[in-house]
Amino acid sequence: MSKSEVIFDIFSKKLNSLVNPKFQNVFIKSLFSIGVLLITPKLISILARFEIITNDLIVKIEFLESSDTTLSIIGSLFVLVSAWLFKNERNFEVQCQKLEELKDEEIVVNYYVCEDHERLVEINSGDLSNFPVANSILHRNSVMKYLNKIIASHPRSYRHANYRGACYSSVEEYVDKYPDAEKPNKGDGSFSYFQVIRNLSKDELKGIAKEDGLLQLMVEHDIEYPIAIVGGYEDGCCGIDLQEEFIFRKIWVSFLVVTNNTDKTLQLKELTGETFESDTFHPLKLGSSKEKSIDIPNVMLSQGQSMVVPLAVLIPPLYAFKRTELSPTVGEGNGERVQELKHESIYLDNVEDCLFFGDKINVNKVVFEHRKKVMSSSVRDFDLTNMFTYNQHWQCGSCPHLFYRSDSLVYVREVLAKCQNAKMSKVRIALLFQMKLSNL
Numbered sequence: 001m002s003k004s005e006v007i008f009d010i011f012s013k014k015l016n017s018l019v020n021p022k023f024q025n026v027f028i029k030s031l032f033s034i035g036v037l038l039i040t041p042k043l044i045s046i047l048a049r050f051e052i053i054t055n056d057l058i059v060k061i062e063f064l065e066s067s068d069t070t071l072s073i074i075g076s077l078f079v080l081v082s083a084w085l086f087k088n089e090r091n092f093e094v095q096c097q098k099l100e101e102l103k104d105e106e107i108v109v110n111y112y113v114c115e116d117h118e119r120l121v122e123i124n125s126g127d128l129s130n131f132p133v134a135n136s137i138l139h140r141n142s143v144m145k146y147l148n149k150i151i152a153s154h155p156r157s158y159r160h161a162n163y164r165g166a167c168y169s170s171v172e173e174y175v176d177k178y179p180d181a182e183k184p185n186k187g188d189g190s191f192s193y194f195q196v197i198r199n200l201s202k203d204e205l206k207g208i209a210k211e212d213g214l215l216q217l218m219v220e221h222d223i224e225y226p227i228a229i230v231g232g233y234e235d236g237c238c239g240i241d242l243q244e245e246f247i248f249r250k251i252w253v254s255f256l257v258v259t260n261n262t263d264k265t266l267q268l269k270e271l272t273g274e275t276f277e278s279d280t281f282h283p284l285k286l287g288s289s290k291e292k293s294i295d296i297p298n299v300m301l302s303q304g305q306s307m308v309v310p311l312a313v314l315i316p317p318l319y320a321f322k323r324t325e326l327s328p329t330v331g332e333g334n335g336e337r338v339q340e341l342k343h344e345s346i347y348l349d350n351v352e353d354c355l356f357f358g359d360k361i362n363v364n365k366v367v368f369e370h371r372k373k374v375m376s377s378s379v380r381d382f383d384l385t386n387m388f389t390y391n392q393h394w395q396c397g398s399c400p401h402l403f404y405r406s407d408s409l410v411y412v413r414e415v416l417a418k419c420q421n422a423k424m425s426k427v428r429i430a431l432l433f434q435m436k437l438s439n440l
Contacts, residue, residue: 028086031085032078034078038074038075039079107260107266109366111311111387112308113254113387115389117159118157120253121157126140145358150357155210155211155212161248168232171196174196181196184196194233195231197230200229204230205227206219214248214249215248225281228247251315255308255309256308258366260301260303261304266370268367272291272364273361275361277359278358278360280357281356282355283353284351286381312361313358314356315355323345324347326386327343342390345385345386346384
């Protein structure tokens with residue numbers, strides 16, 4: 001487009017938005033205007049007071065207050081609803097603008113992190129049917145070798161990253177056996193549901209290593225980083241005063257997804273960046289200043305097709321960390337489990353608290369051929385604060401636990417801990433009674 005054509009296009013769009021405004025914009029403005037009109041008399045009656053006092057004269061002008069506050073309350077609700085709708089409409093327009101900008105790009109590049117063990121087992125076998133990007137092909141590189149090593153070491157097809165230990169009659173009995181056990185900080189969100197926590201000795205880790213594939217490899221490599229923690233909690237469901245539970249680190253895998261955004265077939269030529277080769281665990285360090293060629297197959301991608309490139313096997317820290325959604329969550333699934341896809345930010349106390357196992361790849365650029373022309377597209381560094389994550393969750397209930405929020409989320413207790421041996425009818429009556437009390 002020439003400069004005059006661009007100016008004319010902008011002018012025509014602005015003119016069209018004035019002549020033919022969107023229905024949602026008209027509705028929001030109307031709702032806001034009605035709300036302002038309803039609350040204006042009340043505001044005037046409260047704020048509009050005029051008074052002059054001299055030695056000989058007192059002049060006082062005051063509007064009579066409205067006795068009916070119902071219209072003012074309705075008006076305030078209209079204003080609040082219109083503000084909420086306005087915010088959502090602007091967010092929607094920003095998302096649409098991003099999609100329009102993507103249409104001009106030959107390829108689209110995004111980072112994905114899979115957090116579910118069963119989905120990782122599928123990917124390791126070459127099955128991408130549940131990968132969030134449809135019509136994808138997997139580039140099986142050296143990163144997959146280390147994922148396969150963890151899966152092959154694990155004794156079961158599923159992984160819960162925990163292991164139930166012994167039962168105890170009280171916290172005091174547990175502390176007598178393990179003097180280093182202590183109460184957790186209820187305000188930091190890490191293991192707040194435990195009544196007592198402690199670190200494990202190397203002998204204990206070796207004793208339970210066979211129960212978990214990742215733990216077994218970390219013990220074999222003699223990792224000094226915190227790799228597990230153990231705590232005790234009152235298991236109200238089973239009537240156990242103190243149930244010991246071992247918590248292990250989780251397993252994530254990060255992927256780079258390159259998607260053909262054109263209406264023609266294009267050929268991927270190479271990736272440039274850096275490959276960090278290793279056979280053990282290291283603290284995660286993000287970014288790369290090097291630009292070396294990373295070999296990939298010369299794949300032909302049809303319209304809308306994607307190539308999935310594994311980047312690293314990530315081992316997140318044991319402690320709780322902040323997660324912020326950057327866009328609405330997408331969930332899908334049938335039956336007992338649902339898969340959730342999120343565009344989110346993850347904030348660790350220190351990025352190096354997250355480990356990686358084996359090789360790690362940093363990508364700076366994607367080189368491809370489109371219409372007999374070799375082109376390249378730069379790629380931003382992998383960043384925990386801007387990525388897509390996906391995981392599976394059970395669509396079922398659990399024992400309710402009570403938290404309250406002040407400056408932080410603080411755990412209180414299990415709601416039905418004292419009803420563990422009661423009949424269901426008595427529990428229902430107790431719940432109904434509590435609900436009625438809360439409404440008083």
